[in-house]
Amino acid sequence: MGEFDYDSLGICYWNGSMEPFVVGIIGSGPGVKALLDIVFVEDFREFLPDILLAAASHVARESDRALFDEINVPVYDRFEAMLDRHPEINLVVEMTGSPGLLETLRQRVGESISILDHREVAFFCGLHDMTLVKKHCMDSLAHQRSLLQSILDGIREDILLLDRAGNVVDLNRIVWERAGAQRKDLLGKPCWEAARLRDGSSFCSLMDPTCPYHRTLETGRPEEALVTRVSRDGLLQYYRLYAYPIFGVRGEMSHVMVMHRDITKRTLQERHQTQRDKLAIVGEMSTYLAHEIRNPLFVIGGFANTLLKSPDLTEANRGKVEIMLEESGRLEHMLTSMLNFVRASEARIGEVDMEAVCRDAAELMTIGYGGLGYAIEVRPSGALLPVLGDEDTLKQCVVNILKNGIEAMPGGGSVSMGLALNGDCVEVRVTDTGVGMDAVDLERVFNPFYSTKQGSSGLGLAMVRKKIDEFGGRVEIASKLGQGTTVSLFLPAATGEESAGCVTPSPSS
Structure with a gap:
């Protein structure tokens, strides 16, 4: 989506080029603290043009006088004295609520100075409260974001948030640390430039078509895959890849979260145990088959040896018998190897x-x-x-x-x-x-x-x-x-x- 066109709505906004408002306050009350916050607290600056507080008058409350004294703002008994001593004032905020004083003020300043009466000040108080709420929400959001980032950074699996083009939108700490780069340096880069094996070598050179990221883009559903990689040192490693779709407020898939889980240790242990179980079965079968094969093999070898000693055997047939004996010996050697393999070791440790x-x-x-x-x-x-x-x-x-x-x-x-x-x-x-x-x-x-x-x-x-x-x-x-x-x-x-x-x-x- 493009930028919103405020001009098309006729909305007036300032761009920082206008002169600052120089304010004089008349009166006191609950709104004074809100006005001082608006003038002096940085959180309110984004909502209003620059505002300078020049002076105050008709301040009846001692607590308000103490506030003005604390910030070195002069206080006058009469607004006429305030305006005479501070001709730079171009905005007067009237907070007394006195109709007579307001009318006198308007006659005094004419069109040269803008006036906000106590009713309009209520809007500033509302702005003040909304800003405080916004600040609380932003602080809470920042806290939640920091907490979420801490959780992600604490996860040992590699996590990458990708856009629909396969570029990195966000990633957790372990990814950019393995890549030997700063997080900001990998944002916007293709995912294969960020993903790494445990030793820091590249996980893949280009976008792997077998990656579940592609299937998630097509199906809109979570996908996963088991892949193998060879490390820089030549060690075989196993990874389980997961891809999860991330949907926007309108229900469209905007991003895909990809997670790489290193399952090498677990996979090797499982495969090793599976191999042991298979070998136990193979051992029982091999022992039986070796016994059944050796008996006829012994008979075949015996007859072949007898034929080889026969004086009536032609040279052509002698060669065939020798092949029979050679293959019988090879088969016997294979059976012996199988039995040695499947039998438990009788060696003394x-x-x-x-x-x-x-x-x-x-x-x-x-x-x-x-x-x-x-x-x-x-x-x-x-x-x-x-x-x-x-x-x-x-x-x-x-x-x-x-x-x-x-x-x-x-x-x-x-x-x-x-x-x-x-x-x-x-x-x-x-x-x-x-x-x-x-x-x-x-x-x-x-x-x-x-x-x-x-x-x-x-x-x-x-x-x-x-x-x-x-x-x-x-x-x-x-x-x-x-x-x-x-x-x-x-x-x-x-x-x-x-x-x-x-x-x-x-x-x-």
Whole structure:
């Protein structure tokens, strides 16, 4: 809507160019305090032109005389003396209510001075009261606005108020603090310039067509969506996005409030628990199927071996039998891997020197890959505590991770293993410089039988996570395409005291 055209209504208003009113007051009473407020209090200035109080006369009330004395306004017994001593007066306010005095005053001043009698002063009193009410309402509104802003700023979710073009109208503190800007600098900007991940990196580069903001614009109803993002450090993060329509007084949708809720920690815990439940079912099925498959597989392998020893077997058929034996062996190996995966660990948990485990694993992998352009380095940081676990199992977990890292660098490269004490946990960070993974692979990387490598069973990282879980630890992975991958093992330190363990993800994960 455009600006209201007061001129079209013939309304007279001042623009500050007119001369100020110089006032002389005649009389006293309840209206004096209101008049003094109008003259001297800033809240009334927006309603009236500039007003200066020059003098007063016929002030009968001692309390009113005290008010005039306090503000150094001279008081005269007769209005004639007041007008003679103050020729600058151009407006006289008559408050006595005396018809005779008013008539004498009009004859005295003629047309040169404007007069307001006691009846017209009532309008000033009404203006005074309305201004006080307005000030009270504005103070209350400011208080409510400040309270609402404090509430919004205290909410840890990102909240943005957008117009119908997707530009920021308002936002809470956490948004502009993450963006590293002042609130005023983000107002009017497209929402993607304001929204950030926890680490301050951009939430999106342009207006995402899958954002519920668009659906709310179309439907006029609240909408929501689950999205994934990869942080600057390559960590997979989950966000629940909400969009709520804001309607104007006429019922039209004027704005959309968008909220980003970081549900990474909760989602990872839920998915981890869901995966555990699924694995329990898969374990029971795998044990049964492995038993049922192994019996005929054993028979097939036995007959194939017998055929292979037959002197009547032609070379062509011998090759076919060898393929049968090879595939039978591959199937047997897969069954063994499945059973090892689903069975609970029988390892005895004790105190393990994780630095020694990493150095042994690095030495083992260097023997096989050192001459092929791969370098493996162990980098402990500070004093470490022993961890709770089984040495052989932990070594196998580290070897599996190192093998994954090497396979992600087909042309050679380096793998580093950093060790550090992280609260009540010992953290082992295995970082490669390989091809990395995208958000889809990051989301599925711990799923059993999922692999990005041809010919792999997909049990490597799933097995690592299962074993580390059994020791009361956790596994985290961070990766970006073309920038390598970091797998972090968090293992409970053997402190001799009861601790919260390492199961709960860290705030930065």
